[in-house]
Amino acid sequence: MTSTAGPGSAERPDGGAFAVELPVFTGPFRVLADLILEQKIDVCDVSIAKVTDGFLAHSKEAESWSLEEATWFLAVCAIMLELKVGRLMPRHEVVDDEDLLGVSPDLVYARSIELAAFRTVALEIARGLDEEGLRFTREAGPPAEFAHLYPDVLEDVNADDLARIAAVVLRPPPLLDLSHVTPIRYTMAEAVEAVRDHLGRLGQASFRDLVADCDERIQIVVRFLALLELYREGMVDLAQAATFGEIDVRWEGEAA
Protein backbone atom coordinates (compact mmCIF):
# COMPACT_ATOMS: atom_id res chain seq x y z
CA MET A 1 0.00 0.00 0.00
CA THR A 2 1.36 3.40 -0.89
CA SER A 3 0.08 6.91 -0.57
CA THR A 4 -0.66 7.11 -4.29
CA ALA A 5 -3.78 5.04 -3.85
CA GLY A 6 -5.25 6.92 -0.92
CA PRO A 7 -8.99 7.37 -0.51
CA GLY A 8 -8.52 10.90 -1.78
CA SER A 9 -7.92 9.69 -5.33
CA ALA A 10 -10.25 11.40 -7.74
CA GLU A 11 -11.37 8.21 -9.39
CA ARG A 12 -12.59 5.52 -7.11
CA PRO A 13 -11.16 2.23 -8.30
CA ASP A 14 -13.73 -0.18 -9.55
CA GLY A 15 -14.33 -2.90 -6.97
CA GLY A 16 -17.26 -4.28 -8.96
CA ALA A 17 -15.23 -7.19 -10.16
CA PHE A 18 -15.33 -8.71 -6.73
CA ALA A 19 -18.63 -10.30 -5.78
CA VAL A 20 -19.80 -11.70 -2.47
CA GLU A 21 -22.24 -14.38 -1.48
CA LEU A 22 -23.77 -13.78 1.92
CA PRO A 23 -27.07 -14.66 3.58
CA VAL A 24 -28.17 -11.01 3.45
CA PHE A 25 -26.80 -10.17 0.04
CA THR A 26 -25.38 -11.76 -3.09
CA GLY A 27 -23.76 -9.63 -5.75
CA PRO A 28 -20.97 -7.11 -6.36
CA PHE A 29 -19.14 -6.03 -3.24
CA ARG A 30 -19.37 -2.41 -4.34
CA VAL A 31 -23.16 -2.62 -4.25
CA LEU A 32 -23.07 -4.25 -0.84
CA ALA A 33 -20.80 -1.49 0.45
CA ASP A 34 -23.17 1.18 -0.88
CA LEU A 35 -26.17 -0.53 0.71
CA ILE A 36 -24.38 -0.62 4.03
CA LEU A 37 -23.26 2.97 3.82
CA GLU A 38 -26.80 3.99 2.95
CA GLN A 39 -27.90 1.98 5.97
CA LYS A 40 -30.12 -0.25 3.88
CA ILE A 41 -28.30 -3.30 5.15
CA ASP A 42 -27.26 -3.57 8.78
CA VAL A 43 -23.49 -3.80 8.98
CA CYS A 44 -23.92 -6.22 11.87
CA ASP A 45 -25.47 -8.74 9.48
CA VAL A 46 -22.37 -8.88 7.34
CA SER A 47 -19.50 -11.15 8.27
CA ILE A 48 -16.48 -9.04 7.41
CA ALA A 49 -14.20 -12.03 7.95
CA LYS A 50 -16.13 -13.98 5.31
CA VAL A 51 -15.98 -11.05 2.90
CA THR A 52 -12.24 -10.73 3.48
CA ASP A 53 -11.66 -14.44 2.85
CA GLY A 54 -13.63 -14.09 -0.36
CA PHE A 55 -11.61 -11.10 -1.40
CA LEU A 56 -8.28 -12.85 -0.77
CA ALA A 57 -9.43 -15.83 -2.84
CA HIS A 58 -10.60 -13.46 -5.53
CA SER A 59 -7.24 -11.65 -5.50
CA LYS A 60 -5.34 -14.87 -5.96
CA GLU A 61 -7.42 -15.86 -8.95
CA ALA A 62 -7.32 -12.45 -10.59
CA GLU A 63 -4.85 -12.14 -13.44
CA SER A 64 -3.59 -8.73 -12.49
CA TRP A 65 -3.61 -7.85 -8.83
CA SER A 66 -4.90 -4.33 -8.50
CA LEU A 67 -3.36 -2.29 -5.72
CA GLU A 68 -6.09 0.30 -6.04
CA GLU A 69 -8.84 -2.26 -5.74
CA ALA A 70 -7.14 -3.75 -2.72
CA THR A 71 -6.74 -0.37 -1.09
CA TRP A 72 -10.34 0.53 -1.71
CA PHE A 73 -11.45 -2.82 -0.39
CA LEU A 74 -9.37 -2.33 2.72
CA ALA A 75 -10.69 1.17 3.30
CA VAL A 76 -14.29 0.01 2.97
CA CYS A 77 -13.66 -2.96 5.25
CA ALA A 78 -12.08 -0.64 7.78
CA ILE A 79 -15.12 1.62 7.72
CA MET A 80 -17.44 -1.37 8.03
CA LEU A 81 -15.40 -2.72 10.91
CA GLU A 82 -15.49 0.58 12.69
CA LEU A 83 -19.22 0.93 12.04
CA LYS A 84 -19.65 -2.53 13.45
CA VAL A 85 -17.53 -1.75 16.47
CA GLY A 86 -19.55 1.42 16.94
CA ARG A 87 -22.79 -0.52 16.76
CA LEU A 88 -21.69 -3.27 19.10
CA MET A 89 -19.67 -1.40 21.65
CA PRO A 90 -21.57 -0.09 24.63
CA ARG A 91 -21.07 3.52 25.74
CA HIS A 92 -19.01 4.26 22.69
CA GLU A 93 -19.38 8.00 22.36
CA VAL A 94 -16.69 8.75 19.80
CA VAL A 95 -17.73 6.83 16.76
CA ASP A 96 -20.72 8.15 14.94
CA ASP A 97 -21.96 6.61 11.74
CA GLU A 98 -22.29 9.90 9.95
CA ASP A 99 -18.81 11.07 10.83
CA LEU A 100 -17.54 8.04 8.99
CA LEU A 101 -19.97 7.98 6.15
CA GLY A 102 -20.37 11.55 5.26
CA VAL A 103 -23.96 12.36 4.43
CA SER A 104 -25.56 13.73 1.29
CA PRO A 105 -26.48 17.43 1.45
CA ASP A 106 -30.15 16.56 0.85
CA LEU A 107 -30.17 14.26 3.82
CA VAL A 108 -28.43 16.83 5.97
CA TYR A 109 -31.03 19.38 4.94
CA ALA A 110 -33.96 17.08 5.69
CA ARG A 111 -32.48 16.09 8.98
CA SER A 112 -31.74 19.63 10.04
CA ILE A 113 -35.42 20.47 9.62
CA GLU A 114 -36.49 17.35 11.48
CA LEU A 115 -34.05 17.92 14.31
CA ALA A 116 -35.02 21.59 14.54
CA ALA A 117 -38.68 20.52 14.79
CA PHE A 118 -37.83 18.14 17.61
CA ARG A 119 -35.81 20.84 19.34
CA THR A 120 -38.80 23.16 19.13
CA VAL A 121 -41.21 20.65 20.63
CA ALA A 122 -38.56 19.80 23.21
CA LEU A 123 -38.93 23.37 24.45
CA GLU A 124 -42.68 22.86 24.76
CA ILE A 125 -42.16 19.58 26.56
CA ALA A 126 -39.75 21.31 28.93
CA ARG A 127 -42.36 23.97 29.58
CA GLY A 128 -44.99 21.30 30.20
CA LEU A 129 -42.73 19.48 32.64
CA ASP A 130 -42.01 22.74 34.44
CA GLU A 131 -45.67 23.61 34.81
CA GLU A 132 -46.65 20.13 35.82
CA GLY A 133 -43.87 20.07 38.40
CA LEU A 134 -45.88 22.65 40.32
CA ARG A 135 -48.67 20.18 40.99
CA PHE A 136 -48.42 17.68 43.80
CA THR A 137 -50.32 14.44 43.94
CA ARG A 138 -51.56 12.69 47.02
CA GLU A 139 -49.60 9.47 47.43
CA ALA A 140 -50.95 8.37 50.77
CA GLY A 141 -53.67 6.10 49.45
CA PRO A 142 -56.80 5.31 51.44
CA PRO A 143 -56.95 6.73 54.97
CA ALA A 144 -55.85 4.45 57.80
CA GLU A 145 -59.46 3.55 58.58
CA PHE A 146 -59.50 1.38 55.49
CA ALA A 147 -56.25 -0.43 56.19
CA HIS A 148 -58.12 -3.40 57.68
CA LEU A 149 -59.47 -4.10 54.21
CA TYR A 150 -56.03 -4.65 52.79
CA PRO A 151 -55.28 -8.27 52.06
CA ASP A 152 -53.25 -10.21 54.61
CA VAL A 153 -49.96 -10.17 52.81
CA LEU A 154 -48.42 -13.07 54.71
CA GLU A 155 -51.25 -15.45 53.99
CA ASP A 156 -49.73 -18.49 52.26
CA VAL A 157 -46.30 -16.87 52.26
CA ASN A 158 -43.28 -18.35 54.02
CA ALA A 159 -39.79 -17.03 54.66
CA ASP A 160 -38.41 -18.60 51.48
CA ASP A 161 -41.10 -16.95 49.36
CA LEU A 162 -40.26 -13.62 50.92
CA ALA A 163 -36.54 -14.13 50.27
CA ARG A 164 -37.25 -14.92 46.62
CA ILE A 165 -39.30 -11.75 46.26
CA ALA A 166 -36.54 -9.76 47.97
CA ALA A 167 -33.97 -11.23 45.59
CA VAL A 168 -35.99 -10.13 42.59
CA VAL A 169 -36.57 -6.62 43.92
CA LEU A 170 -33.07 -6.06 45.29
CA ARG A 171 -31.14 -7.53 42.42
CA PRO A 172 -29.14 -4.79 40.76
CA PRO A 173 -30.55 -4.22 37.30
CA PRO A 174 -28.42 -5.61 34.48
CA LEU A 175 -26.77 -2.58 32.95
CA LEU A 176 -26.69 -3.79 29.40
CA ASP A 177 -27.46 -6.94 27.56
CA LEU A 178 -24.06 -7.95 26.25
CA SER A 179 -24.83 -11.60 25.68
CA HIS A 180 -24.39 -11.18 21.94
CA VAL A 181 -21.10 -9.30 22.11
CA THR A 182 -17.68 -10.44 23.13
CA PRO A 183 -16.50 -7.70 25.43
CA ILE A 184 -14.18 -5.32 23.62
CA ARG A 185 -11.81 -3.57 25.95
CA TYR A 186 -9.67 -1.72 23.43
CA THR A 187 -10.57 1.62 21.96
CA MET A 188 -9.44 3.36 18.82
CA ALA A 189 -8.35 6.36 20.84
CA GLU A 190 -5.97 4.24 22.92
CA ALA A 191 -4.61 2.53 19.85
CA VAL A 192 -4.03 5.81 18.03
CA GLU A 193 -2.24 7.08 21.10
CA ALA A 194 -0.03 3.97 21.26
CA VAL A 195 0.93 4.24 17.58
CA ARG A 196 1.52 7.97 17.86
CA ASP A 197 3.67 7.47 20.90
CA HIS A 198 5.75 4.72 19.33
CA LEU A 199 6.24 6.39 15.95
CA GLY A 200 6.59 9.88 17.32
CA ARG A 201 9.74 8.77 19.09
CA LEU A 202 11.23 6.43 16.49
CA GLY A 203 10.07 7.98 13.25
CA GLN A 204 9.30 4.63 11.65
CA ALA A 205 8.59 1.05 12.53
CA SER A 206 7.20 -2.16 11.16
CA PHE A 207 3.61 -3.08 11.91
CA ARG A 208 5.00 -6.09 13.77
CA ASP A 209 6.88 -3.75 16.12
CA LEU A 210 3.81 -1.60 16.61
CA VAL A 211 1.76 -4.55 17.83
CA ALA A 212 4.54 -6.23 19.80
CA ASP A 213 2.86 -5.26 23.07
CA CYS A 214 -0.59 -6.55 22.08
CA ASP A 215 -1.99 -9.47 24.03
CA GLU A 216 -5.06 -10.30 22.01
CA ARG A 217 -5.95 -10.46 18.38
CA ILE A 218 -8.71 -7.91 18.80
CA GLN A 219 -6.12 -5.50 20.17
CA ILE A 220 -4.03 -5.96 17.02
CA VAL A 221 -7.10 -5.40 14.89
CA VAL A 222 -7.90 -2.16 16.68
CA ARG A 223 -4.28 -1.06 16.36
CA PHE A 224 -4.47 -1.76 12.62
CA LEU A 225 -7.65 0.30 12.38
CA ALA A 226 -5.83 3.08 14.20
CA LEU A 227 -3.07 2.94 11.60
CA LEU A 228 -5.63 3.27 8.82
CA GLU A 229 -7.16 6.22 10.62
CA LEU A 230 -3.76 7.91 10.93
CA TYR A 231 -3.10 7.14 7.28
CA ARG A 232 -6.37 8.80 6.35
CA GLU A 233 -5.35 11.86 8.31
CA GLY A 234 -2.00 11.90 6.54
CA MET A 235 -0.11 11.31 9.77
CA VAL A 236 1.59 8.11 8.61
CA ASP A 237 2.77 6.62 5.36
CA LEU A 238 2.41 2.91 4.76
CA ALA A 239 4.40 0.62 2.51
CA GLN A 240 4.19 -3.10 1.94
CA ALA A 241 6.75 -4.75 -0.35
CA ALA A 242 4.97 -8.06 -0.85
CA THR A 243 1.54 -9.52 -0.27
CA PHE A 244 1.38 -10.58 3.38
CA GLY A 245 4.82 -9.05 3.74
CA GLU A 246 5.99 -6.71 6.45
CA ILE A 247 4.12 -3.40 6.57
CA ASP A 248 6.46 -0.47 7.07
CA VAL A 249 5.01 2.53 8.81
CA ARG A 250 6.60 5.95 8.63
CA TRP A 251 5.55 8.91 10.76
CA GLU A 252 4.59 11.94 8.69
CA GLY A 253 3.22 14.13 11.46
CA GLU A 254 5.03 16.33 13.89
CA ALA A 255 7.49 14.72 16.24
CA ALA A 256 5.90 13.82 19.54
Next chain:
Amino acid sequence: MNDRASSLRSLEALLFISDEPVTLAVLAQALGAERSEVDAWCQELARGYEEREAGLTLRNVAGGWRLTTHPEAAPVVEQFVLASRHIRLTKAALETLSIVAYKQPVTRHQISGIRGVNSEGVLRALVDRGLVAEVGREETPGRPVLYGTTPEFLERLGLPSLSALPALAPLLRAGAGDAEAETADTD
Protein backbone atom coordinates in the same frame (compact mmCIF):
# COMPACT_ATOMS: atom_id res chain seq x y z
CA MET B 1 -79.15 13.67 49.51
CA ASN B 2 -80.07 12.45 46.05
CA ASP B 3 -78.32 9.79 43.98
CA ARG B 4 -76.40 12.22 41.88
CA ALA B 5 -75.09 14.20 44.83
CA SER B 6 -74.22 10.96 46.57
CA SER B 7 -72.34 9.72 43.51
CA LEU B 8 -70.43 12.96 43.22
CA ARG B 9 -69.46 12.63 46.87
CA SER B 10 -68.23 9.06 46.40
CA LEU B 11 -66.43 10.03 43.22
CA GLU B 12 -64.52 12.78 44.99
CA ALA B 13 -63.60 10.38 47.79
CA LEU B 14 -62.31 7.79 45.30
CA LEU B 15 -60.22 10.38 43.50
CA PHE B 16 -58.82 11.49 46.85
CA ILE B 17 -57.59 8.03 47.86
CA SER B 18 -56.17 7.05 44.46
CA ASP B 19 -52.45 7.35 44.02
CA GLU B 20 -52.62 7.24 40.24
CA PRO B 21 -54.91 8.50 37.50
CA VAL B 22 -58.18 6.54 37.64
CA THR B 23 -59.76 5.49 34.37
CA LEU B 24 -63.42 6.13 33.65
CA ALA B 25 -63.93 2.38 33.40
CA VAL B 26 -62.73 1.83 36.97
CA LEU B 27 -64.70 4.78 38.32
CA ALA B 28 -67.83 3.73 36.47
CA GLN B 29 -67.63 0.25 37.92
CA ALA B 30 -67.03 1.51 41.45
CA LEU B 31 -69.93 3.93 41.23
CA GLY B 32 -72.28 1.65 39.30
CA ALA B 33 -72.76 4.30 36.65
CA GLU B 34 -72.20 4.86 32.95
CA ARG B 35 -68.78 6.06 31.83
CA SER B 36 -70.27 9.08 30.09
CA GLU B 37 -72.12 9.95 33.28
CA VAL B 38 -68.94 9.65 35.34
CA ASP B 39 -67.06 11.75 32.80
CA ALA B 40 -69.66 14.51 33.16
CA TRP B 41 -69.38 14.32 36.97
CA CYS B 42 -65.60 14.57 36.80
CA GLN B 43 -65.88 17.64 34.62
CA GLU B 44 -68.40 19.10 37.03
CA LEU B 45 -66.10 18.48 39.98
CA ALA B 46 -63.17 19.97 38.06
CA ARG B 47 -65.19 23.09 37.28
CA GLY B 48 -66.22 23.34 40.92
CA TYR B 49 -62.60 23.38 42.09
CA GLU B 50 -61.82 26.04 39.55
CA GLU B 51 -64.77 28.24 40.45
CA ARG B 52 -64.09 28.27 44.14
CA GLU B 53 -60.35 28.80 43.53
CA ALA B 54 -59.60 25.63 45.44
CA GLY B 55 -56.19 24.30 46.43
CA LEU B 56 -56.95 21.24 44.30
CA THR B 57 -57.42 20.67 40.61
CA LEU B 58 -58.94 17.70 38.83
CA ARG B 59 -57.71 16.87 35.35
CA ASN B 60 -57.70 14.09 32.82
CA VAL B 61 -54.08 12.95 32.54
CA ALA B 62 -52.47 9.80 31.21
CA GLY B 63 -55.77 8.17 30.47
CA GLY B 64 -57.48 8.83 33.80
CA TRP B 65 -58.73 11.47 36.19
CA ARG B 66 -56.39 12.71 38.86
CA LEU B 67 -56.53 15.17 41.72
CA THR B 68 -53.46 17.32 42.27
CA THR B 69 -52.67 20.45 44.20
CA HIS B 70 -53.11 23.75 42.36
CA PRO B 71 -49.91 25.12 40.78
CA GLU B 72 -50.33 28.39 42.69
CA ALA B 73 -49.97 26.50 45.96
CA ALA B 74 -46.63 25.06 44.78
CA PRO B 75 -44.28 27.42 46.68
CA VAL B 76 -45.96 26.63 50.00
CA VAL B 77 -46.26 22.90 49.29
CA GLU B 78 -42.62 22.62 48.22
CA GLN B 79 -41.52 24.31 51.43
CA PHE B 80 -43.79 22.01 53.42
CA VAL B 81 -42.60 18.71 51.98
CA LEU B 82 -39.04 19.98 51.46
CA ALA B 83 -39.15 18.50 48.01
CA SER B 84 -39.73 19.55 44.48
CA ARG B 85 -41.53 17.61 41.83
CA HIS B 86 -39.69 19.59 39.26
CA ILE B 87 -37.57 17.45 36.98
CA ARG B 88 -34.72 19.14 35.24
CA LEU B 89 -33.69 17.49 32.00
CA THR B 90 -30.67 18.38 29.95
CA LYS B 91 -31.13 19.73 26.45
CA ALA B 92 -29.94 16.40 25.07
CA ALA B 93 -32.44 14.53 27.23
CA LEU B 94 -35.32 16.80 26.18
CA GLU B 95 -34.38 16.41 22.53
CA THR B 96 -34.23 12.63 22.86
CA LEU B 97 -37.47 12.54 24.85
CA SER B 98 -39.21 14.52 22.10
CA ILE B 99 -37.97 12.15 19.43
CA VAL B 100 -39.17 9.13 21.41
CA ALA B 101 -42.52 10.81 22.06
CA TYR B 102 -43.23 11.50 18.40
CA LYS B 103 -41.46 8.60 16.73
CA GLN B 104 -42.37 5.79 19.09
CA PRO B 105 -41.79 2.95 18.87
CA VAL B 106 -38.26 3.87 17.90
CA THR B 107 -34.83 2.25 18.12
CA ARG B 108 -31.76 3.77 19.70
CA HIS B 109 -30.12 3.75 16.29
CA GLN B 110 -32.93 5.77 14.74
CA ILE B 111 -32.73 8.32 17.55
CA SER B 112 -28.98 8.68 17.09
CA GLY B 113 -29.61 9.08 13.36
CA ILE B 114 -31.95 12.01 13.89
CA ARG B 115 -29.83 13.67 16.56
CA GLY B 116 -26.59 13.07 14.71
CA VAL B 117 -24.89 11.91 17.90
CA ASN B 118 -24.79 8.76 19.93
CA SER B 119 -27.81 8.80 22.23
CA GLU B 120 -27.31 5.71 24.33
CA GLY B 121 -26.38 7.41 27.60
CA VAL B 122 -29.13 9.97 27.43
CA LEU B 123 -31.68 7.31 26.52
CA ARG B 124 -30.64 5.22 29.49
CA ALA B 125 -31.05 8.25 31.75
CA LEU B 126 -34.62 8.71 30.48
CA VAL B 127 -35.36 5.03 31.13
CA ASP B 128 -33.94 5.40 34.65
CA ARG B 129 -36.25 8.36 35.24
CA GLY B 130 -39.25 6.32 34.17
CA LEU B 131 -40.13 8.64 31.28
CA VAL B 132 -39.15 6.16 28.59
CA ALA B 133 -39.31 2.37 28.53
CA GLU B 134 -38.59 -0.56 26.28
CA VAL B 135 -41.80 -1.39 24.48
CA GLY B 136 -40.69 -4.26 22.28
CA ARG B 137 -38.21 -5.36 19.68
CA GLU B 138 -38.06 -4.51 16.02
CA GLU B 139 -38.52 -7.54 13.78
CA THR B 140 -35.34 -6.89 11.82
CA PRO B 141 -31.99 -8.66 12.07
CA GLY B 142 -30.48 -8.06 15.47
CA ARG B 143 -33.98 -7.37 16.84
CA PRO B 144 -33.07 -3.96 18.27
CA VAL B 145 -35.00 -2.72 21.29
CA LEU B 146 -37.88 -0.36 20.59
CA TYR B 147 -38.48 2.52 22.96
CA GLY B 148 -41.63 4.43 23.81
CA THR B 149 -42.83 6.88 26.42
CA THR B 150 -44.42 5.70 29.68
CA PRO B 151 -47.73 6.71 31.30
CA GLU B 152 -45.55 8.60 33.79
CA PHE B 153 -44.32 10.75 30.89
CA LEU B 154 -47.90 11.80 30.15
CA GLU B 155 -48.57 12.32 33.82
CA ARG B 156 -45.46 14.44 34.25
CA LEU B 157 -46.57 16.50 31.31
CA GLY B 158 -50.19 16.69 32.42
CA LEU B 159 -51.45 15.33 29.10
CA PRO B 160 -54.47 13.06 28.73
CA SER B 161 -52.86 11.07 25.92
CA LEU B 162 -50.11 11.13 23.31
CA SER B 163 -52.47 12.67 20.80
CA ALA B 164 -52.46 15.81 22.97
CA LEU B 165 -48.80 16.46 22.18
CA PRO B 166 -48.25 19.62 20.14
CA ALA B 167 -48.41 18.93 16.41
CA LEU B 168 -45.07 18.34 14.74
CA ALA B 169 -46.15 18.61 11.10
CA PRO B 170 -46.23 22.44 10.86
CA LEU B 171 -42.70 22.55 12.24
CA LEU B 172 -41.49 20.05 9.66
CA ARG B 173 -42.85 22.20 6.84
CA ALA B 174 -40.89 25.18 8.12
CA GLY B 175 -37.98 26.27 5.97
CA ALA B 176 -34.43 25.23 6.69
CA GLY B 177 -33.60 28.85 7.42
CA ASP B 178 -36.02 28.84 10.32
CA ALA B 179 -34.69 25.51 11.38
CA GLU B 180 -31.16 26.82 11.59
CA ALA B 181 -32.23 29.91 13.48
CA GLU B 182 -34.11 27.69 15.90
CA THR B 183 -31.12 25.44 16.33
CA ALA B 184 -28.87 28.37 16.97
CA ASP B 185 -31.33 29.72 19.53
CA THR B 186 -31.54 26.59 21.54
CA ASP B 187 -27.84 25.90 21.51
Next chain:
Amino acid sequence: MNDRASSLRSLEALLFISDEPVTLAVLAQALGAERSEVDAWCQELARGYEEREAGLTLRNVAGGWRLTTHPEAAPVVEQFVLASRHIRLTKAALETLSIVAYKQPVTRHQISGIRGVNSEGVLRALVDRGLVAEVGREETPGRPVLYGTTPEFLERLGLPSLSALPALAPLLRAGAGDAEAETADTD
Protein backbone atom coordinates in the same frame (compact mmCIF):
# COMPACT_ATOMS: atom_id res chain seq x y z
CA MET C 1 -56.63 36.56 43.97
CA ASN C 2 -56.13 38.19 47.34
CA ASP C 3 -53.89 37.04 50.16
CA ARG C 4 -56.64 35.35 52.11
CA ALA C 5 -57.90 33.40 49.10
CA SER C 6 -54.36 32.47 48.23
CA SER C 7 -53.70 31.26 51.77
CA LEU C 8 -56.88 29.19 51.76
CA ARG C 9 -55.77 27.61 48.51
CA SER C 10 -52.35 26.73 49.91
CA LEU C 11 -53.92 25.46 53.12
CA GLU C 12 -56.20 23.10 51.24
CA ALA C 13 -53.24 21.86 49.18
CA LEU C 14 -51.21 21.19 52.34
CA LEU C 15 -54.04 19.27 53.97
CA PHE C 16 -54.57 17.27 50.77
CA ILE C 17 -51.04 15.90 50.57
CA SER C 18 -50.81 15.12 54.30
CA ASP C 19 -51.99 11.72 55.43
CA GLU C 20 -52.17 12.53 59.11
CA PRO C 21 -53.50 15.37 61.23
CA VAL C 22 -51.47 18.55 60.78
CA THR C 23 -51.06 20.79 63.81
CA LEU C 24 -51.98 24.45 63.71
CA ALA C 25 -48.39 25.28 64.60
CA VAL C 26 -47.09 23.48 61.52
CA LEU C 27 -49.76 24.96 59.25
CA ALA C 28 -49.19 28.45 60.61
CA GLN C 29 -45.48 28.21 59.97
CA ALA C 30 -45.98 26.88 56.44
CA LEU C 31 -48.44 29.64 55.59
CA GLY C 32 -46.64 32.40 57.44
CA ALA C 33 -49.79 33.24 59.37
CA GLU C 34 -51.10 33.35 62.92
CA ARG C 35 -52.43 30.13 64.44
CA SER C 36 -55.78 31.75 65.20
CA GLU C 37 -55.99 32.90 61.60
CA VAL C 38 -55.20 29.42 60.29
CA ASP C 39 -57.73 27.91 62.66
CA ALA C 40 -60.40 30.21 61.24
CA TRP C 41 -59.44 29.26 57.68
CA CYS C 42 -59.62 25.56 58.52
CA GLN C 43 -63.09 26.04 59.94
CA GLU C 44 -64.09 27.92 56.84
CA LEU C 45 -62.76 25.17 54.59
CA ALA C 46 -64.49 22.52 56.72
CA ARG C 47 -67.79 24.39 56.42
CA GLY C 48 -67.29 24.64 52.68
CA TYR C 49 -66.92 20.88 52.31
CA GLU C 50 -70.02 20.36 54.40
CA GLU C 51 -72.10 22.85 52.49
CA ARG C 52 -71.33 21.45 49.09
CA GLU C 53 -71.76 17.87 50.36
CA ALA C 54 -68.24 17.05 49.29
CA GLY C 55 -66.61 13.62 49.29
CA LEU C 56 -64.04 15.02 51.68
CA THR C 57 -64.33 16.22 55.19
CA LEU C 58 -61.98 18.36 57.23
CA ARG C 59 -61.95 17.65 60.95
CA ASN C 60 -60.16 18.91 63.96
CA VAL C 61 -58.99 15.70 65.60
CA ALA C 62 -56.47 15.03 68.31
CA GLY C 63 -53.35 16.83 67.31
CA GLY C 64 -54.57 18.85 64.37
CA TRP C 65 -56.67 19.20 61.25
CA ARG C 66 -57.15 16.21 59.05
CA LEU C 67 -58.61 15.96 55.58
CA THR C 68 -60.17 12.58 54.90
CA THR C 69 -63.00 10.92 53.00
CA HIS C 70 -66.56 11.60 54.08
CA PRO C 71 -68.15 8.76 56.10
CA GLU C 72 -71.06 8.57 53.65
CA ALA C 73 -68.62 7.67 50.91
CA ALA C 74 -67.18 4.84 53.01
CA PRO C 75 -69.14 1.95 51.43
CA VAL C 76 -67.96 2.88 47.92
CA VAL C 77 -64.41 3.47 49.14
CA GLU C 78 -64.39 0.10 50.91
CA GLN C 79 -65.60 -1.68 47.80
CA PHE C 80 -63.00 0.15 45.75
CA VAL C 81 -60.20 -0.80 48.13
CA LEU C 82 -61.35 -4.40 48.20
CA ALA C 83 -62.04 -4.81 44.51
CA SER C 84 -59.59 -2.89 42.45
CA ARG C 85 -56.58 -2.75 44.69
CA HIS C 86 -56.43 -6.24 46.06
CA ILE C 87 -53.91 -7.85 43.72
CA ARG C 88 -51.82 -4.76 43.22
CA LEU C 89 -51.66 -4.21 46.96
CA THR C 90 -50.63 -7.76 47.74
CA LYS C 91 -47.76 -7.69 45.29
CA ALA C 92 -46.71 -4.19 46.34
CA ALA C 93 -47.00 -5.10 50.01
CA LEU C 94 -44.92 -8.27 49.66
CA GLU C 95 -42.25 -6.40 47.74
CA THR C 96 -42.16 -3.64 50.31
CA LEU C 97 -42.16 -6.08 53.21
CA SER C 98 -39.26 -8.03 51.71
CA ILE C 99 -37.27 -4.82 51.27
CA VAL C 100 -37.89 -3.77 54.87
CA ALA C 101 -37.00 -7.26 56.08
CA TYR C 102 -33.65 -7.37 54.32
CA LYS C 103 -32.66 -3.71 54.29
CA GLN C 104 -33.82 -2.58 57.73
CA PRO C 105 -33.56 0.00 59.09
CA VAL C 106 -34.71 1.68 55.92
CA THR C 107 -36.47 4.93 55.04
CA ARG C 108 -39.62 5.27 52.99
CA HIS C 109 -37.61 7.14 50.41
CA GLN C 110 -35.12 4.29 50.07
CA ILE C 111 -37.93 1.78 49.64
CA SER C 112 -39.56 3.89 46.94
CA GLY C 113 -36.16 4.18 45.28
CA ILE C 114 -35.70 0.43 45.16
CA ARG C 115 -39.24 -0.30 44.01
CA GLY C 116 -39.25 2.57 41.56
CA VAL C 117 -42.71 3.65 42.72
CA ASN C 118 -44.01 5.61 45.64
CA SER C 119 -44.51 3.17 48.48
CA GLU C 120 -46.04 5.36 51.13
CA GLY C 121 -49.53 3.89 51.15
CA VAL C 122 -48.40 0.30 51.11
CA LEU C 123 -45.84 0.95 53.84
CA ARG C 124 -48.49 2.45 56.03
CA ALA C 125 -50.71 -0.53 55.46
CA LEU C 126 -47.88 -2.78 56.68
CA VAL C 127 -47.47 -0.57 59.76
CA ASP C 128 -51.22 -0.74 60.39
CA ARG C 129 -51.02 -4.50 60.07
CA GLY C 130 -48.32 -4.61 62.71
CA LEU C 131 -45.75 -6.24 60.43
CA VAL C 132 -43.55 -3.15 60.12
CA ALA C 133 -42.88 -0.38 62.61
CA GLU C 134 -40.95 2.83 63.00
CA VAL C 135 -37.63 1.99 64.62
CA GLY C 136 -35.97 5.39 64.70
CA ARG C 137 -34.96 8.39 62.65
CA GLU C 138 -32.09 8.76 60.24
CA GLU C 139 -29.67 11.50 61.28
CA THR C 140 -29.82 13.31 57.97
CA PRO C 141 -31.63 16.52 57.02
CA GLY C 142 -35.34 16.11 57.53
CA ARG C 143 -34.62 13.19 59.90
CA PRO C 144 -36.68 10.68 57.93
CA VAL C 145 -38.34 7.82 59.78
CA LEU C 146 -36.54 4.47 59.68
CA TYR C 147 -38.62 1.34 59.37
CA GLY C 148 -37.99 -2.23 60.47
CA THR C 149 -39.95 -5.42 60.90
CA THR C 150 -41.80 -6.24 64.13
CA PRO C 151 -41.72 -9.31 66.40
CA GLU C 152 -45.14 -10.12 64.94
CA PHE C 153 -43.54 -10.36 61.51
CA LEU C 154 -41.08 -12.99 62.78
CA GLU C 155 -43.87 -14.79 64.55
CA ARG C 156 -46.01 -14.96 61.43
CA LEU C 157 -43.12 -16.43 59.48
CA GLY C 158 -42.20 -18.77 62.34
CA LEU C 159 -38.69 -17.39 62.59
CA PRO C 160 -36.78 -17.14 65.89
CA SER C 161 -34.92 -14.00 64.81
CA LEU C 162 -34.03 -11.88 61.79
CA SER C 163 -30.81 -13.81 61.35
CA ALA C 164 -32.98 -16.82 60.51
CA LEU C 165 -34.21 -15.15 57.32
CA PRO C 166 -32.96 -17.11 54.28
CA ALA C 167 -29.67 -15.78 52.95
CA LEU C 168 -30.18 -13.49 49.98
CA ALA C 169 -26.76 -13.80 48.32
CA PRO C 170 -27.28 -17.23 46.69
CA LEU C 171 -30.67 -16.13 45.39
CA LEU C 172 -29.21 -12.97 43.90
CA ARG C 173 -26.56 -15.02 42.09
CA ALA C 174 -29.08 -17.60 40.93
CA GLY C 175 -31.36 -14.81 39.84
CA ALA C 176 -28.65 -13.24 37.74
CA GLY C 177 -28.45 -16.48 35.77
CA ASP C 178 -32.21 -16.44 35.30
CA ALA C 179 -32.05 -12.87 34.14
CA GLU C 180 -29.54 -13.73 31.48
CA ALA C 181 -31.58 -16.67 30.31
CA GLU C 182 -34.57 -14.37 30.17
CA THR C 183 -32.67 -11.84 28.13
CA ALA C 184 -31.53 -14.51 25.75
CA ASP C 185 -35.12 -15.65 25.35
CA THR C 186 -36.34 -12.25 24.38
CA ASP C 187 -33.53 -11.71 21.91
